Amino acid sequence: MHRNSSELLELDIDTLFEERSIAEIVEIGKLLDAEIERKRSELRSMVGDRYKDVLAASDAIISMKTISQEIVTNIDKITNICEALVSNTLASDPEDSLEVDKNKFEDRTLAVQIRLAIFINEQIWIALDEENNLEAAQCYLLAQHIYTGLSLLKKEVLDRIPLLQQIKHNLVVLRSKVLEKIKEKLESVEITAQETSENLNALILLENQSCDDLLSIFIKHRQTALITVINSSYSSVRIQVSSMVRCLITTIQLLHNCFICTEKGNKGLIWQQLSDIVADSAPHTLSKLELPVTQLTSYIPEIIKQFRPKCRSLENSDSSLKNAKEVLENWLKTTQKTIIDGLEKSLKLITNIRGLHLVREECLKIGLPDNWEQICAETYLNENFNVWYYFFQNLISARCRELISMKVSNIIDEVQKHISDTLENIRVSDKSEADLRWYAWNEDGNDVSKNDNSHLGLTMKIKGYSQNIVELCNKVDKRYLKLLEDVSPYLYGKEFSDDIKFSVVFKDYKFKRKHVDKDEIEYHLRVECTSRSTQIADFIKDIALKGAEDLVVKAIFCARFLQAVSILCPNFNKCCTFNNTSDDWLKICDMFNKSSHILWQYWVKNTVSRTEKEVDKLNNISPKYMIKILSRWDEIEIQEETEEKIFKSHIKVPLKPSLVLSDLLEMLINNLNFILAHTLPKPIHLQYIEQNMSVILGQYKKMQDKDLSQTQALQFLFDVKYLTTLCVPRENIQLINCSQEICDKFRSRVDPFDLDVFYSYLQNNVKRAVIQSQMTMGCLIPSFNQLASLGLPEKSKEQEKIPSILAVTSSSSLSWFPLLPVTVPSQKTPGGVPALKKDVKESNQKSSKASKRGNDPASVMRQSAASLFGGLATDWFS
Structure with a gap:
């Protein structure tokens, strides 16, 4: 089955x-x-294949355990037998011991020396394990002394001691091992003066170094310790730098405590310890060892018992350190270079200035010994020598300057990006920056702050700064605010705030010591922000003028932005005005204003090109067209008295500019209204007026050579004189002369007799028209004193600088133009004609009637209102 x-x-x-x-x-x-x-069977095969090594190791361990137990047992037996033999030997009769022959004594002496050499070998290893290198060095010298004594024996005796070669080999290995341990200990980052002195003394005993050589070796090992600190792994640069500072402070302290003699005449710790080892009064080396309890110690030769190391460095210690100052100076230079090379990569990891502040704070917290000043004085260092300021401060300052340069450069890049994005947004927006009426004259609940007296939105509207400009300036200013917040703890030890003051802190010596590079960093920050600001202006001019599409809109926006920076970027201002020095900021504002004016000129050119197209309408002087453009003329009655009778006649002179000129001026006013005339820079405003007036006068100059009638000549003469009086600056001699030449040409086209009669009335009407139109044409007046020749008061230069939207913002006596410039025909004007007698009689009758009703307040009110609106109906619109 x-x-x-x-x-x-x-x-x-x-x-x-x-x-x-x-x-x-x-x-x-x-x-x-x-x-x-x-x-x-399958399980055994599987375990044997997979765990073959483990099973073999297990068997080997069991075998080793058995063998080691047997070895220990045999050693114990041998020890017991030897002790028993020694006891039996010593227990024999003293007379017998005295009779021991010389050969046996020599054999026992030889045996005890070999056993002592083996024992010292073990003591050296124990001392090395316990990091007691000085004891290991003394034991090595004793073992070397024993070996030297044994090696001087006769050849036949040496042949009986094969163990001697092994002792020699062990001593060679032990010497290198002790020197290796000394080197490791001296290169330890944390080491006490006692340990340093012991290891240096061990080195003296083994190498018999001179004092100068010993100091150089010490410095070399401490430099290696510093390199170890630099190359170790740390969680932060702050911990790495503080570890380096501690290492250097330890090095200086060890140098003083171990080498330098104090003012009281005490030697350095090295010489004190060395004296306890090699001086004549020092204990013998063998007495420092705990020998095993045995009677064989009595056979140890006296030359071994009395062995004590010798050292020539102790004898010359008083005259040592002659080159200490030179060695120290070389150490300072070498260490400085090591730190520069070692921290180059680490400092790159610190990407903000606040991190440098934390590094400095951490390192300055490291405590110094109480006698630090004495240590510095006695080790040939400068008074109040500080490891941080000597080795690290310059590196931190250089990194701080580098970070500031990087951050300012990043700010410029970000600002350029924001400008590009904003220009792209306004290009596709339906709210044009070239016509701000939608913004300035639109009421908003955020125009006035409800909590304080700041007129935030209204103030921006008054200045012509749209929401795009305000947001762009806020973005720019936030970048500089972050820079100030980053650099403030490093410069002033506290967080940045708008009302930060340091007048009291600056008097503190500790503050000045801690912030020793404050002025240097402030200067670098100011220079960087100032010099890099030219990149903003250059970039704006390049991007605003790049491409023909929306050129004027971009130019206007960028021009306003450059104007707004000086007002809406206070943190940018603070970055350029440290220590109350505003010269750099004034230079930046001046540069921005110049760049703004350059951009505004493209708007001026654009308006001038449109004016050139519209001014061609003046070329049409046909009678049919002239009927359309000529306004109502003023009809004046003149009288001439002779001996026989009075002759009366009526003449007509122009009363207002032609409709074409009025349309041109209205177009110029609209151009100014689009960009808010009161926000336009004064030089650009004047340039706008002059260039447009030059184009219009140039067109009239072309018309003077045409075949004009007397009526056309009088109207064009009126237009030119009106234009010159209202808009042409007095300081522009070229335009004044051009206007004068044109007027002379037009006067030549009028009959001399008629011109003599008409000219005074024409001039009077020009002045009247200018006075009447100064309200509506006020933004085309180049300056406040332009109409002073008409008898209007002038404004002072200080008042001229005050921007105002409406004339009512200033005193009425000093305004550009009166609020309601109503003129009465009977009013005397400069160069005017006496009023007619009929008008005088009518006015007297009205006044007499008014006086009869003067006691009635209601009648007075009605009379005042009637006179006001009557004047508006007759004179203002006449």
Whole structure:
């Protein structure tokens, strides 16, 4: 009966006994036993393959344990036998011991020296394990002394000691091991003066170094310790730099305590310890060891018992350190270079100035020894020598300047990006920057602050700074605010605020010492912000004038932005005005204003080009067209008295400029209204007026050569004189002369007799028209004293600088133009004609009637209103 393993494993015992016979059950049992044995064999094979090494190691460990136990047992037996032999020998009769022959004594002396050499070998290893290198060095010298004594024995004796070569080999290994441990200890970052002195003395004993050589070796190992600090891994640069500072402070302190003699005449710790080792009164080296309890110690030769190391450095210690100052100066230079090279990459990891402040704070918290001043004085260092300021401050200051340059450069890049994005947005916006009436004259609930007296939105509207400009300036100013917030803790030790003051802190010596580079960093920040600001102006001029599309709109926006920076960027101002020196900021504002004026000139050119197109309408002098453009003339009655009678006649002279000229002036006024005339810079405003007036006068100059009638000549003469009186600056001699030439040409086209009669009335009407139109044409008046020749008061230069939207913002007596310049025909004007007698009689009658009703207040009010609106109906619109 054959069954596979799966069937055997799935057997049901109860069913098996019910269905099978006993013979079959016995057969199935045998099959189960065979299957179990096969599984065991497979398991052993698997464990042997997978864990073969583990099993072998286990067997080896068990074998080693057994062998080591046997070795220990045998050593104990040998020790007991040797002690028993020694005891039996010493217990014998003294007379017998005295009779011991010389050969046996020599043998025992030789044996004890070999045993002592082995014992000292073990003591050296123990001392090295305990990091007691000075004791290991003394033991090595004693072992070397013992070996030297043994090596001087006779050849036949040496041949009986094969162990001597092994002792020699062990000494060579131990010497290199002790020197290696000394080097490791001296290069430790944290080490005490006691440990340093012990290891240097161990080096003196082994190498017999001179004082100068020992100082150079010490400096060399401390430089290696510094390099170890630099190359170690740290969680932050702050911890790395503070570790370096601690290492250097430790080096200076160790140098003083171990080498330098104090004022009281005490020697350095090295010489004190060395004296306790090699002086004549110092204990012998063998007496410092705990020898095993044995009677063989009595056979140790006296030359070994009395061994004490010798050193020539102790004898010359008084005259040592002659070159200490030179060695120290070389150390300072070498260390400085090491720190510069070592921190170059680490300082790159500090990406903000606040991080440098934290590094400095951490390092200045490191405590100095109480006698630090004495240490500096006695180690040839400068008074109040400070590791931080000597080795690290210049590096931190250089990194601070580098970060400031990087941050200012990043600010310029971000500002340029913001400008580009804003120009792109205004290009696709339906609210043009070239026509701000939608913004300036639209009331908004945010125009006036409800909490304080600041007129935020209204102030911006008055200045002509749209929301795009305000937002752009805010973005720019926030970048400079972040720079100030970053640099403030480093410069002043506190967070930045608008009302930050440091007048008291600056008198503190500790503050000046701590912030020793404050003036230097402030100067660098001011220079960087000032010099890099030219990039903003250059970029704006390039991007504003790039491409013909929306050139004027971009030029106007950029011009306003440059004007707004000086007002809306206070933090930018603070970055350029440290120590109350505002010269750099004034230079920046002046540069921005000049760049703004250059951009405004493109707007001026654009308006002049439109004026050149519109002024062509003056070329049409046909009678049909002239009827359309000529306004109503003034009809004047003149009288001439002779001996016989009075002759009366009527003449007509122009009363107002032609409609074409009025349309041109209205177009110029609209151009100014689009960009808010009161926000236009004064030089650009004057340039706008002069260039447009030059174009208009140039067109009139072309017309003077045409075949003009007397009526046309009088009207054009009136237009030119009106234009010159109202808009042409007195200081522009070229335009004044041009106007004079044009007027002379037009006067030549009028009959001399008529001109003599008409000219005074024409001039009077010109003045009257100018006075009447100064309200509506006020933004075309080049200066406040332009109309002074008409008898109007002038404004002072200080008042001229005050911007105002309406004339009522200033005193009425000093305004550009009166609020309601109503003129009465009977009023005398410069160069005018006496009023007619009829008008005088009518006015007297009216006044007499008014006096009769003077007691009635209601009648007075009605009379005043009637006179006002009557004047408006007759004179203002005449």
